């Protein structure tokens with residue numbers, strides 16, 4: 001399987017969706033992220049197949065990356081700063 005970094009995933013989202021994300025705007029894009037989190041919750045609570053849950057995990061990440069693009073946040077860097085240090089938060 002092809003490896004992909006978080007930064008590459010975010011670049012991919014920018015390439016395919018940034019224009020549409022920009023037109024939709026920050027608040028509506030955030031709302032979509034929340035909607036996808038709800039779908040993930042539903043999939044888990046309804047004990048759907050692993051494949052179905054995987055799809056929702058992918059959706060949540062995709063919308064988070066879209067949101068980061070709109071906010072000008074490098075998600076990989078943000079994750080590194082907070083979690084890749086000798087004392088990650090508890």
Ligand SMILES: [Mg+2]
Pocket residue numbers: 036039055056059
């Ligand atoms: Mg979904």
